[in-house]
Amino acid sequence: MEHSAAAEAAASKPGLLQRLDPRVKVAGLLGFLVSSALAHRLSTILGVFGAALILALLSRISLRRLAKRGWAGALLFSGSIALPAVFLTPGRIIFRLPFLDWPVTTQGIISAALLIARVETAVTLSLLLILSTPWPLVLKALRALGAPVVLVVILGMTYRYIFLLLAAARDLFEARQSRMVGALKAAEARRFATSSIGVLLSKSLQLSNEAHLAMLSRGFRGEVYSLDEFAMRPRDWMALAAFAGLAIVAIWTGR
């Protein structure tokens, strides 16, 4: 919940990405993502990462926030997965670890670096989109780019109800904890968790029925219409051209 509030705040700041048409952002950042996935060279992936950093600075998104919300977690997770590859990948041995005698290979180091660089770049690009665009606009952009309208409406509703159900789950725990002295035994805690999930499931289905009735009473007949109020301005076209040009250069140099 805190993250989404922070994202809303960041998206309202005046910056380069915030001023662009959401469709351009979604298409452009996706282009960067694909080009970094296609690249076989570390230098190209680092180039895309660098471009993402410049975009973050121009959009007043602090690198500290990116590090805290994305880089640290990704580095910890992918780093721990990539580290053994340094020793396990067969190839040219550069040196052996003292005491353990494990061989470190060039291929292993490059492979681990490629993995970490790609993961960090992907995390940065998706954070840039979320931190510069409010969620409803991301959905509208998805719709404008051809995503099925039913999917877009479901995504919008799901996002809203996640917060409601999270609050309901928190209330369940608070209600239980406020009536309890001391800690629960593991088996009791498991029983409590499963019955809370059961309550939440019943509640979700009940809510879906209520939401359905509310929609019907407001004239819903199963058809969904969305307003497409985006208009491309000259700077959006320029940004789109820049995104496309850079992505093509990255794909070309990364082969």
Next chain:
Amino acid sequence: MHIPDGYLSPTTCAALYAAAAPFWYVSLKRVKRSLHTRLIPMLSLMAAFSFVLMMFNLPLPGGTTGHAVGIGLAAIALGPWAAMLAISVALLIQAVFFGDGGVLALGANCFNMAVVGSLVAYGVYRVVAGGGAGASSRRVVAAALAGYTAINVAALLTAIELGVQPSLFMDASGTPLYAPYPLRIAVPAMMIGHLTFAGLAELIVTAGVVAWLQRSDPSLLKDAAPRAIDAEKVAGDGAGRMGWRATRPLWIGLTALTLLTPLGLLATGVAWGEWGPQDFTDQQMRRQITAASGDQSPPPYAPRGLEQLASIWTAPIPDYAPPFLQSQIFGYVMSAMFGVGLILLTFLLIGRVSPLRRKKNRR
């Protein structure tokens, strides 16, 4: 379990999007037909529920904690098609908004967890639960197995997708370009965690919630147990013959498997680690053992312990070939029938003396 971007090549991602797409299409058509205008609110709430479910931390035996993905629960409460869509939407929001799982790898994650996971969970639940009554403990066991199997099948698929990367995508110097570990590392690394902790969390949540729903909100279990309602009606009339109808697919499958056992003859050589003492002195067998053990030649004689223990028990039907039968294929089928018969007899006896049965009869 959620594969981030960077681990799979773009071609693998595209292939798995293509693999998931027909399932999305079919499930949307089916769900739309059954839910009509309820489709949007129902799927939205269920997707939100799947998302929130993953936040529940569960203390596991052994002092660790884990969270469930809820594949089994969604498939049991909603049916496989709606569950597929709800979990896919939850995965999409996780990928785009929370960075859990990649955007390009979303097709792979949806295929593993939402598509295959839901179908496996629902299939296992229906087969194991059979015609068991809605409030029976058999349904809780079926739910537990459904959750456990689904998460492990999804993990195995994930491991295979990651494990094939180094053999398919490598540069000229032999550097793996995406996930660096081959199948022989990726599969055990992934499965150890899922067969134990993650599988256990899924098992506890699926079984626990189904048990809770049986007590508090049994109507929610009707989607995945349409036969249970008939079974309860029939049980009231004293006709306990539902067993045959409910387990008919199992019996047909068992018969087919028994008839297919001679396929085992196609596999040449001896199974690794299943050598007899005489195999250590046979030159041809020694060559086979060496080839199958990464060029490690076996000791010249059978280990003494093996020789002593091997003579304790002599199988009545050695090598699945009864000595009085000339045809090897027929011998295989006969051995399978004999083995299956013995197992069924054992379970029949256990069923006769089981305290659960006595309790049910008293009631």
